[in-house]
Amino acid sequence: MNSQLSDKLSESKHNLYSLGLIGNKVYNKKVNKLQKMKIGLRLIGITLLMVFYIVSCNNANQDSNSNQDSKNPAGIDFKRETIKRVGHTGDNWCMTWLKDGNIMVSMDDGDWLNEGQEYHHNVYRLKGGKNDFTISEVPNYPKFKDEGEGWFGYGIYSVNGVIYSFVSRTQNDRWSGPFRGMKLLKSTDNGETWYRVNRYGETRLIDPMDEEAKEDISENEMFFWEEYGLYQDGQIAYPFSYCAFVEHGQDNKEAKDDYLYIYSPEGAQAHRLLLARVKNTEIEIRDNWEYFSGWDNGNPTWSKNIEERDAVHVFPQKNGKNEYFGWYSWLPSVVWNPGLSLYIMTSGGTYGGHRLTDSAKDYYDAWMHTKTGSLGFWYSENAYGPWKEFYYTDYWVADDKDNLTYQPKLSPKWISEDGTEMVLVWSDAMKDETGKTHAINYLWNQMDVVIKLNK
Structure with a gap:
């Protein structure tokens, strides 16, 4: 509130005393009728000034909120005419944007x-753009072959x-769940050489065909391993047994902080x-990790x-028909969108087993x-939410x-x-005509999507 308005309010208060509305009754009796009329007119003017000031402030706030809301997502248009299917077989397709400008993508099964x-x-x-990229294998990455143990990236x-x-x-x-834990691999030379990193930050060179190093699940090898589990209908499952990074542009260049x-x-x-x-700079030391534990006044x-640990976001546990989602659900894909100055998250649930119940038999069924x-x-201004x-x-x-879709990225x-166009994978x-699953479109599927903004 400015000083002129403050002075007017002080004067108004004095005049209220003068009118006999508040204050000393003896003084009020000495004020004649003409004085009261003059003061009354001045009070009306001051009141109108106050109303004008308040309305102006409210309009300014509404305009500010409206401008902010106009940048926020309000829906999605799926550009089905842009659907593109690439390669032979595979699924899951987690990806990151490398320092050399290429994308590295993780494929399973x-x-x-x-x-x-x-x-x-x-x-x-x-390598290349969304419509003309070429695919090449990373030769020295450890080869988790189909005939080996069950590892998924x-x-x-x-x-x-x-x-x-x-x-x-x-x-x-083979494919089965829930996962038991995670092994951390790293390359410091753009994928030419790979090391295992254990929870203490100790490294071990892994050649592509080093079966012993790949398959070792001892505590000294695994970054997370069968720890701090909870029970679902009598069967245990573990946190951080698979994960997804928040993607901050090329080689983390768009990160808003050091985390x-x-x-x-x-x-x-x-x-x-x-x-x-x-x-x-500390990701390789497990003891330096921190876990979201709740909200404190929005922080x-x-x-x-x-x-x-606590849930930073809660997805649906079941749909409106009481069909429950299974354990292999809700791994998010979170990407910083510089055009919108927002984080965009996509995620989805796969249904539990054949009966779609919350029993352990259905929840943990390999069939989903x-x-x-x-x-x-969803969108958020922060990597940690809250998500809208x-x-x-x-x-x-x-x-x-x-279609039997899953694992959106x-x-x-x-x-x-401008941030309004993204690529969904x-x-x-x-199933094919014989009823065999993972037989049609079991490969890289991509489509342009357009984010509709508030008008």
């Missing part, structure tokens, strides 16, 4: 280049020229999303004690494609009623200058 060798997990380099990130890749261990040699942010569904309650953070709180998966989009939904559907269909690189377990 496939032979993307159709070379006659199936991998449980492998990584590839994408998810969180992958490039920061300060170092590439990190988390690889998760299944319950047995890396790593999301993971709570194993036994996958709809509850967990979050860890660590200084970007996140953090703890180095993982047992104090009785129906096509759900799909949602701007699109969600219980059953997402890309271009065919028989956003490219951290292919974003329009997803997996599909669609």
